[in-house]
């Protein structure tokens with residue numbers, strides 16, 4: 060966030076001298092405001108717009124990319140008809156232009172080679188790079204079976220490559236978005252309501268009377284329509300309650316901010332349940348009709364009084380009661396939000412269970428202002444031969460975690476580490492669209508696994524830390540330069556959106572669908588790629604859906620009527636939930652059967668030792684993880700992160716604003732780079748905070764290199780969620796170093 | 807006609823979308839901006855307050871930047887919009903010094919640039935780029951001379967402030983508080 064305008068301007072002003080030579084530029088487009096109207100009209104007409112959906116984050120807002128007469132992308136504007144964005148992109152989507160124009164992009168395929176004893180990359184043709192990759196696919200299959208080739212992915216390119224891997228016979232597939240992010244909430248809500256939350260979250264925020272955020276920082280995470288709806292809720296006078304040890308932006312919009320002691324959320328949730336039940340404030344009809352295990356729950360939460368919770372959470376009993384009363388008064392038009400990045404302390408699925416149960420008590424699931432019944436359109440599968448049945452895959456690798464429903468990236472990493480008794484040995488990786496080095500905790504392990512694989516191919520648009528470890532690097536073109544799968548998302552109404560290239564791929568970059576097809580054909584899987592261009596695939600699918608590529612190019616987004624019934628429950632309506640009991644499960648027999656707590660309990664988590672502070676991290680509204688930091692447009696808004704420190708801590712340690720410090724964690728891991736101190740009352744004295752994604756150490760990222768500290772490199776301890784394998788990341792502690800610990804060594 | 811912008815600080819999340827949208831709309835070179843975000847924090851933990859604001863040229867009625875401009879490049883057009891004619895600007899920077907809001911910058915091409923309320927869009931009946939993208943819809947734009955306009959109504963019914971009123975510039979960007 061820019062706090063000082065002077066600082067924002069990085070280039071000093073030119074004096075008079077520059078004037079004479081540049082005056083001709085004044086007549087060019089947009090150089091300054093006051094061109095004559097006719098000229099402007101003329102220029103504006105030359106803009107051509109192409110339908111796309113944004114890939115700067117997973118929200119996938121439909122948009123129009125505007126290109127000028129030089130085939131340069133000038134701006135990207137939200138599609139008015141799209142429910143993900145309502146015509147307004149978030150800053151990252153607006154700044155998506157920079158993804159295309161970034162001159163640091165990967166430009167050609169690269170192959171690792173040794174020159175004079177030094178490892179380096181040499182540029183290669185696609186032909187050569189693809190041949191090499193194909194030979195490795197064959198090789199791994201022959202030596203170990205196709206299962207030993209793993210795909211680690213994120214975003215749209217992932218689905219094209221997933222097709223390749225499944226055709227090849229490997230289901231050893233995972234994405235960090237599950238076990239390093241939102242997995243626990245899907246498990247917690249799945250066990251309770253029989254339904255995943257999914258994306259976008261089916262929260263009816265715009266019509267809610269009360270929105271409760273547990274550590275969820277909407278507004279700093281720019282999950283677009285959700286941010287928009289929070290703003291609508293503010294307009295409508297909704298009460299926002301935010302539980303967060305940090306005074307987040309959302310907290311500043313809240314009537315009640317509960318400044319909770321970190322790692323104690325479950326205690327608060329249990330005591331809220333206690334108040335609702337003991338004071339008879341829960342939604343009785345709803346609980347009666349739709350839930351299972353209320354009596355057990357009542358018994359279970361009896362001891363969890365607000366006074367009990369006060370001792371744990373530091374939130375005053377009267378505040379706990381008051382906020383419980385507000386929720387009850389708003390019910391069923393209340394949302395206790397599941398959050399999104401929820402891998403915190405290892406008991407995260409159980410915390411999400413507690414959140415789900417609280418929603419059940421309030422009757423918000425299936426009610427206006429609570430959670431709606433989402434719906435999406437099924438896009439027909441383009442015909443291809445059946446996939447072979449792999450001998451093992453992600454499920455087997457994660458079998459220790461009975462409630463895992465997707466591949467656990469961190470477990471795939473473990474299965475890659477050499478060991479004698481490894482049932483599921485992974486020998487090669489393809490990494491697409493995810494910077495594993497900055498995504499996974501316990502970096503040492505990731506690097507050990509990387510060193511162990513026989514082959515690593517990385518597909519990305521940008522040089523990232525992970526690309527530096529690859530044997531082969533393939534430059535993917537950006538979302539603005541390619542066709543991709545049809546976006547069909549869950550929402551209030553079903554909708555589809557298309558992505559059409561606005562411009563030709565820059566440099567020698569290629570779309571992921573083409574890469575998959577090329578590899579597929581080289582390893583005898585041509586039948587799975589029975590088309591010349593991906594355009595044909597979506598054309599075929601769109602026709603099946605009753606539209607056409609031509610129509611979709613003109614409208615970008617098409618909305619459909621619901622067919623699954625109303626958004627909300629009707630009064631007293633019979634409804635069967637997809638749980639074993641057919642009801643909302645307060646008590647989970649499924650959990651009990653597997654030896655887990657059938658109802659959530661609070662457990663104490665480690666606290667920072669003397670001289671250490673809990674390392675908390677979150678999102679900057681201008682960036683998506685580590686992948687946008689080098690984007691010229693977004694880097695302009697925020698180029699480095701700062702370390703948020705409470706003034707008390709600053710006083711004790713003698714820290715000044717903007718002072719450069721280094722961080723050292725409980726395992727003696729020292730940050731590679733320094734970070735500037737931000738002294739602020741917005742953070743507690745027992746923790747420090749920073750934006751995630753900064754501290755890049757790939758020199759090829761000319762803007763992002765060395766700017767700020769990577770929180771991920773300091774996360775060397777994780778607590779694994781025993782239900783689904785999520786990696787709890789918030790139990791790491793740092794001390795603050797004021798002297799450069801790297802003085803003698805070179806970075 | 808008197809254009810004004812009204813920004814609801816209760817809804818702004820400080821995301822800077824308004825900044826990027828302005829930069830792409832108006833070809834503002836990297837490293838410069840016509841609008842920017844300020845964050846002010848008051849109180850002490852856990853009784854903290856935070857105000858986020860999107861700031862820009864206030865299109866002042868009593869604009870010192872226009873008064874001090876030696877060439878007349880800085881001028882006021884219909885609707886009260888303060889503009890700079892690039893090819894009349896000699897880049898002397900007097901206006902930059904005179905503006906109490908630090909709203910102007912020297913373009914690398916030598917002239918002075920700043921927010922135009924997206925005058926080129928207004929002419930086409932479009933909203934300024936920042937207003938049109940803001941995800942929280944916390945920015946409003948319209949005609950203060952029309953008592954029924956959204957901006958007039960907001961200022962009638964809500965509490966608001968302007969920046970540095972003591973400077974006597976009579977600014978036309980209003981902040982709902």
Ligand code: SF4
Pocket residue numbers: 113114115116117118119120144148149150151152153281282283
């Ligand atoms: S939320 Fe922002 S970054 Fe994500 S898809 Fe939408 S516009 Fe793009």
Ligand code: SF4
Pocket residue numbers: 813817818819820821822823824825843859860939940941942943944945
């Ligand atoms: S786009 Fe809107 S919400 Fe975002 S910073 Fe600007 S005014 Fe605030």
Ligand code: SF4
Pocket residue numbers: 862863864865866869870871872888904905906907908909910920975
């Ligand atoms: S804000 Fe500054 S630049 Fe804009 S009109 Fe007022 S004095 Fe002039």
